[in-house]
Amino acid sequence: MRNRISMAILFVVGSAALLAQEARNPVPSLQKQASIQQEWLKERLEKVLPALMRGHGVDMWVVPMREYNEDPVFSSLVSATTFAARRRTIYVFFDRGYEKGIERLALGGSSQGGLYAAYRDTTLQNAELWGKEQWNLLKKVIDERNPESIAINISPTHAFSDGLSAGEWEQLQEVLGPEYLRKVVRAERLPLDFIALRVSGMMPVYEEMMKTVHAIISEAFSNEVIVPGKTRTEDVVWWMRQRTHELGFGTWFQPSVDIQRQGADLSRESNPVILRGDVLHCDYGLTLMRLHTDTQHMGYVLRQGEKGVPAGVLQALKNSNRLQDLVLENMRVGKTGNEILRNTLDQMKNEGIEGTVYSHPIGENGHGAGPLIGLWDRQQGVPGRGDVPVLANTWFSVELQASTAIPEWSGQKIRSAQEEDVEVTADGKIRWIYERQTDFHIVR
Numbered sequence: 001m002r003n004r005i006s007m008a009i010l011f012v013v014g015s016a017a018l019l020a021q022e023a024r025n026p027v028p029s030l031q032k033q034a035s036i037q038q039e040w041l042k043e044r045l046e047k048v049l050p051a052l053m054r055g056h057g058v059d060m061w062v063v064p065m066r067e068y069n070e071d072p073v074f075s076s077l078v079s080a081t082t083f084a085a086r087r088r089t090i091y092v093f094f095d096r097g098y099e100k101g102i103e104r105l106a107l108g109g110s111s112q113g114g115l116y117a118a119y120r121d122t123t124l125q126n127a128e129l130w131g132k133e134q135w136n137l138l139k140k141v142i143d144e145r146n147p148e149s150i151a152i153n154i155s156p157t158h159a160f161s162d163g164l165s166a167g168e169w170e171q172l173q174e175v176l177g178p179e180y181l182r183k184v185v186r187a188e189r190l191p192l193d194f195i196a197l198r199v200s201g202m203m204p205v206y207e208e209m210m211k212t213v214h215a216i217i218s219e220a221f222s223n224e225v226i227v228p229g230k231t232r233t234e235d236v237v238w239w240m241r242q243r244t245h246e247l248g249f250g251t252w253f254q255p256s257v258d259i260q261r262q263g264a265d266l267s268r269e270s271n272p273v274i275l276r277g278d279v280l281h282c283d284y285g286l287t288l289m290r291l292h293t294d295t296q297h298m299g300y301v302l303r304q305g306e307k308g309v310p311a312g313v314l315q316a317l318k319n320s321n322r323l324q325d326l327v328l329e330n331m332r333v334g335k336t337g338n339e340i341l342r343n344t345l346d347q348m349k350n351e352g353i354e355g356t357v358y359s360h361p362i363g364e365n366g367h368g369a370g371p372l373i374g375l376w377d378r379q380q381g382v383p384g385r386g387d388v389p390v391l392a393n394t395w396f397s398v399e400l401q402a403s404t405a406i407p408e409w410s411g412q413k414i415r416s417a418q419e420e421d422v423e424v425t426a427d428g429k430i431r432w433i434y435e436r437q438t439d440f441h442i443v444r
Contacts, residue, residue, distance in 0.1 A: 027248040033289050036201070037080040038113055043199045044076070045115055050102045052197075053095055053151075056190050060147035062138070063191075064090040064168045071153055071163025073191040075290055076364060079112045088134050091116070094145050105141060107134045135175045142180060150180060151187035157384035160195050160369040161188040189388070195369035196361055196394050202291065203423070203433075206395070209249075209286050210421060210434035213295045216243055220257075221280055221299035221441035228278075228301050228443060233257040234271045240284060250287040252366045257282045262409045276303045279313060279414055280441070285366055292366040294397040296419035299441035309440050312406035313414060319402035320416035321438055323348055323355050327373065327398050331390060333428040337371030338386035345379065355402035362397040362421055370394055394424045395433070 028036070053061060065071045065085045077091060089109035096103055106116040121137050142150070154169070155161035164172070173181060219225060220240050240255045259266060260279040266272055274280070280299030285292055298317055300309045323344075330343045344357055356379055361370030371388035373396075374381070390396075401417040420436040 027288060034080040036205070037289055040199050040201055041077075041079060041112070042115060043201065044194070044197070045102075045104060048197050048199065049093065049194060050095070052190055052193050053093065053102060056151075056187050056193075057149065058151040058185070058187050058190055059095055059149040060142070060145065061093040061151040061187070061190060062090065062172070063092075063153060063163070064088065064134075064138075064172060065163065065165075066168070069165055071191075072160045073153065073163060073195055076195050077112075078109075079115075080290070082110065082112060085109065090134055090138055092119075092138070092141055094147060107137050107141070135171055138172075139175045142176070148183065149185050150176070150183050151185050151190055153191050154186045155188040158188055158192050158369070158388075160365075161186075161191045163191070192369045192388070193391060195364055196391060198363055198393050198395055198423075200426075202363075205289060206291055206293075206421075207434055209288055209291065209293050210295075212247065212249070213284060213286055213293050214297075214434060214437075216240060217282060217284060217295065217297045218441055219243075220282065221297070221443060223444055226274055226301070226443045228274055228276045231274050232271050233259060233274065236274075236282075240282070244286060248288075252285055252287050252292050253283075255282060255284045260414055262412060274301060274443075276301050279316075280443075281415075281417055283419070290364050292362055292364070292368075293421060294362055294366055294399070294419055295421070296399065296417050297437050297441060298416055298418065299443065301443040309442065310406070310408045312404070312408045314440070316402065316404035316406065316414040316416040317418075317438070317440060319353050319404050320355070320400065320418045321436070322351065323353055323357070323400050323402050324398055324418065324420070324436060326351075327357060327359060327400065328422065328430045331373075331396070331422075331424070331430050333392050333424060334389050336387050336389050337373040338381035340371075340390070341374040341379070341381055341386065344373075353402055354404070355400060357400045359399045360397055361394060363395050366397075368395070368397075370396075390424060392424055392426050392428050395421055396424065397421050 063071055063073060065074060066088045067084045067086050070085050086109055090107040092105040092107065094103040104116045105119045107119050111118040121140065153161055153163040220236050225236055225239050236257045237255050244251050258281050259272060259274060262277055278301045283296045285294045300313060326344045326347045330340045341357055348355055356376055357374045358376040359373040361368035371390060372382045372385045397419055399419040401415050403413045403415050405411045405413050418437060421433045423431055423433050425431065
């Protein structure tokens, strides 16, 4: 699988990208992408979901939704060719035991390429039942199976687990009645973990996405794009956005480029001209096949006569690299985001580094499902969202910053903000999915 998918993805980057693009598509055809995603979905439904339902003690999981008000878990449950719930779709998952496995029913909607049983009952359709057919069908399904517990997606803590709208909940309560309402549980971790967990076939695609990210940033922070004294930060932003589009990718946020300058406060400058001696920073993310990346890198514009980055500026990057090390040292399967944050900040202070940590899961969402490891304005921990443990087979975006006083800048501080994506492997090891930045991108 790894070789087949990797060979299928002809990512084209660098200064010759546009010429190469004329000859071939830089990413697989949409049909090929959908085929690969269908393999991922099959594995998740057949292997990941049963283990989660049993691990969280869930007998039946009911996920109702309407078109344009889809549950956050929706895109994790359906094929790449399904874009909306269409009128109303109710997905029902029922554990029939280890031998028969998890039954997957779609009340409304399609079978998703044969992965669900598209459940219908024409006897329940008449004028008097208009708008209630699926609810009556759901009642029939529940009566026939008589589950011990019925999980629903309601959570005051996790957005990914809070997809049951008020209107759907009101109608669901009416359908369930007092007998089944007693069996309802809010299994917050079930949708959260299902969205968070990755399957192995995703990794070759994601690695190639990360290589593309690094190549695009490297070109953006070079003389190919930047002419010191002429190019503005927004010129670089739109170059990155355009190149993303030309190569066949999407993005889940507008890229950003900002600069730090000796002796200047540019916090109120929205689109400054890039000058020699400036420290550059970007925040950039790609999307492809419902996967998201999130990366922040640093760059430097050489002054006239400079042959390299000043030692003090280099130290700023080394400090943020060391902070990355500390986060990875403390990330362990079973540890909560708040525990990782607390231990990392303690070590950071002991080593004399000034910084903040605000890392997050990533995957099918840019700010993904799973434990938060701090927020930029919550360095004491995040109640609830930071109390979730790290799971194997998940991805994280290690996002942080270290502020360093620069001797060459008369003690003025540089904020080295970095972000790179890591994998928590099946055996609990932590690895950079591609690589991390350890040297500045240089504009000469």
